[in-house]
Amino acid sequence: MGKNILYIEDNPDNMLLVKRVLESRGYHLLEAENGTRGLAMAEAQDVDLVLLDINLPDIDGYEVARRLRKSTKVELAYVPIIAITANALKGDAEKALDAGCDVYMSKPINIRELWARVEGFVVSSH
Amino acid sequence: MPSNFMADEATGSAATSYLTELECSGCGAKFAADQIHTYCPDCQSPLLARYDLKAVQAHVDRATIRQRLHGMWRWHELLPVRDPQNFVYLGEGDTALLPVPHIGAKLGLSNLYVKDESTNPTGSFKARGLAAAVSKAKELGIDKVIIPTAGNAGGAMAAYAARANIRAAIYMPKDTPRANIDESRMAGADVILVDGIISDAAGMAGIKAREEGWFDLSTFKEPYRVEGKKIMGYELAEAFDWSLPDVIVYPTGGGTGLVGMWKAFAEMEALGWLKDTRRPRMVVVQAEGCAPVVKAFESGAQFCDFWTNAHTLASGLRVPKSFADALILADLRESQGTAVAVSDEAILAAGRDLSAHEGIFPAPEGAATLAGLEKLVEQKWVRPDERIVLFNTGSGLKYLDALA
Numbered sequence: 001m002g003k004n005i006l007y008i009e010d011n012p013d014n015m016l017l018v019k020r021v022l023e024s025r026g027y028h029l030l031e032a033e034n035g036t037r038g039l040a041m042a043e044a045q046d047v048d049l050v051l052l053d054i055n056l057p058d059i060d061g062y063e064v065a066r067r068l069r070k071s072t073k074v075e076l077a078y079v080p081i082i083a084i085t086a087n088a089l090k091g092d093a094e095k096a097l098d099a100g101c102d103v104y105m106s107k108p109i110n111i112r113e114l115w116a117r118v119e120g121f122v123v124s125s126h
Numbered sequence: 127m128p129s130n131f132m133a134d135e136a137t138g139s140a141a142t143s144y145l146t147e148l149e150c151s152g153c154g155a156k157f158a159a160d161q162i163h164t165y166c167p168d169c170q171s172p173l174l175a176r177y178d179l180k181a182v183q184a185h186v187d188r189a190t191i192r193q194r195l196h197g198m199w200r201w202h203e204l205l206p207v208r209d210p211q212n213f214v215y216l217g218e219g220d221t222a223l224l225p226v227p228h229i230g231a232k233l234g235l236s237n238l239y240v241k242d243e244s245t246n247p248t249g250s251f252k253a254r255g256l257a258a259a260v261s262k263a264k265e266l267g268i269d270k271v272i273i274p275t276a277g278n279a280g281g282a283m284a285a286y287a288a289r290a291n292i293r294a295a296i297y298m299p300k301d302t303p304r305a306n307i308d309e310s311r312m313a314g315a316d317v318i319l320v321d322g323i324i325s326d327a328a329g330m331a332g333i334k335a336r337e338e339g340w341f342d343l344s345t346f347k348e349p350y351r352v353e354g355k356k357i358m359g360y361e362l363a364e365a366f367d368w369s370l371p372d373v374i375v376y377p378t379g380g381g382t383g384l385v386g387m388w389k390a391f392a393e394m395e396a397l398g399w400l401k402d403t404r405r406p407r408m409v410v411v412q413a414e415g416c417a418p419v420v421k422a423f424e425s426g427a428q429f430c431d432f433w434t435n436a437h438t439l440a441s442g443l444r445v446p447k448s449f450a451d452a453l454i455l456a457d458l459r460e461s462q463g464t465a466v467a468v469s470d471e472a473i474l475a476a477g478r479d480l481s482a483h484e485g486i487f488p489a490p491e492g493a494a495t496l497a498g499l500e501k502l503v504e505q506k507w508v509r510p511d512e513r514i515v516l517f518n519t520g521s522g523l524k525y526l527d528a529l530a
Contacts, residue, residue: 021169086332091322093432093446104432106325108347110452111169112152113429 002028003048003122008038008064010057011086014107018051021111026124035059039067047079048122052101054085054092061085062099069100080121084109131199131210140185145206148173148349151453159206162266164347165449172346172450174389175206175353179396188399192364196220198254198357204393205258205357206350212265214290216247218257219357223365223515228483229496233503237513239371240486241358243520248309250489250520251355252282255382258354259343260286269293272340274327276379276441277306278489278520283343284313295340297327302441305524323436324379325446345380346450352386359390362515368394369402372512375499377491377519378410378419378465379445381454388457406515408463410454411498413438417467418447419454424465428452439470439528440490442519464507472497477522477529490525492518 005027009015019029030045032038035056042050050068054061061083068076082103083096093104103117118124148157152171157163165172182203194200198219207213222242230238243251256279263271270293273283280296287294294315298306299322310317320327328344335342345351363370370391376384388408395403410419416436422429433446448454458465468476470490477493480486488496495516502508522529 085329092329093325093434097434104434106329106432106447108165108170108449110152110171110429110449112171112452116428 002026002124004028004030004046005049005051005118005122006030006032006038006041006045006047007051008032008035008056008061009051009053009084010034011053014053018109018114021114022118025115027118035061035064038064042068042076042079043071043073047075049118050079050081052081052083054083054096062095065096065099065101082117131195131197131202131213141181141208142202142210143206143208144178144182144203145175145208146178147176149176151450160208160266162268162341163349164342172453173349175349177204177393179393183397188364188368198257198354201357201360204360206353207258207261207265209265212261214257214261214264214286216253216257216285216289218246218253218354220361221245223362224484224486226480226484226486226516229479232483233500234510235503235508235514236511239513239515240480240484240518241362241515242486242518243358244487244489244492244518248278248282248285249524250278250282251358251383251517252278252520253286254354254357255279255351256282256286256343256354259348259350260290260292262350263341263343264290264292268341270295270340271343272331272335273297273343274324274331275302275306276324276444277302278442278524279345280315280317281306281309281313284310284315287315288313295331295334297331299323299327299441303525304527323444323446325432345382345448352382352389355383356386356390356393358383358517359387360394362387363391363394363400366513368400370400370404371406371515373409373508373514374406375409375411375495375502375514375516377440377443377494377517378412378454379442379491380448381410381419381450383517383519384408384410385450385453385457388461405461408458408461409498409502410458410463410465411494412465412467413440413443413473413494414467414469416444416446419451419458420465420467422451422455423458428455430455440473440494441528442489442491443494464502466498466501468494468497468501472500474529476500480518481522486518487522488518489520489522490528492516492520
């Protein structure tokens, strides 16, 4: 069974692209279309890594990261979080890292870099 | 377009450009060259232009190119524009390669040169890339272009877009050198000043591009700026009688010139134009306040981490992460080169040295290359007799407010 990667992203095109490339590497993608749903899935399921879009329709990615880190589910204090933004605006990187994310990436996401970053945290089953 | 860029094409079978296709630098996917492309839709890596080099070899030789009117477009077979009417020409290219004997003697180096890009239109090397990109945009029927910039790329895009009668929008940090802001506005561009740095400008330009259909000329997010920049590599080879320097010291923000020159060296080797195919060791110079390539190079990483809180007076080096970071790092390693970070104080001191001892008033980014070389001399990374080229990427006159 592949490692579980939770991708919290409201853009279906991005979701599809990342799903395709990560599943081709043997990862299993859990899909959440907003922050609230992403938090619920992180609490309920085993998650090995979180890909977190910052521009979400309900609560922003910074707040999602903060809530993950403060969760009573101990694993979420340590789960690797890769923040992804569509429009890198002033201070986004700093805010993402301050909120508890481990890595900051801005779109367009180089897929080979995404593989390398994910692989750096959780080895695929391939 | 001056006719004598093309004056020798008498056979009728010669093409203006031998562009064949675009190739993804990440996954190798191929794309048609005469359609509008940005970056690879599959893996989101930069696209690189490929040429029919065998046909170039058959139709043109180095001596012919040398006889043409000076400027970047005399290399048109190896540039992406098919119709000469679409060359947007302001006099770019064929900048001076200056020996710098006084500074060389001070450092104990007997073959030190500066490739002085400050004489390009708009006073910087950015003219080369934007000449190529705007010309190709014109050929592809694009009528409005947008760019995030640390300064000089914006000024260059504004000028070439004005010449091509294409609308221009430019997002630049509010603390961009005044000359860049004024030259862009004078050329009729919409200039939006951003509270932040180039990565913040890129975010805002990206939103406008998507919402309003502007074509984004951001570094490596379209395939043609690098083609203009690569001509610096051809000019160096020609100046050194078709051999290459031992070391090239290059100030690296987005890295277009470094990647472009490395591409040019490979093309020249394939063309059989080099008498000596030994490649230079490439040196990336960045500022201590923003050195993502140096950090990645030293740690053995394939990609750069986004550099937070980037700061340096060399605004062109204030690039927290290049879109082409993987290419820069791969080329750097293939060349057996290195990467060094220098302080703003060292940049200012090097700028004074180049001005006072050699009469070259460099952009801070250009001065950074001398500061970087001084470190390499200390480390004995260069030998005294090696042929070393520093790149002065622009004129210090455009940075008077920063240097005052």
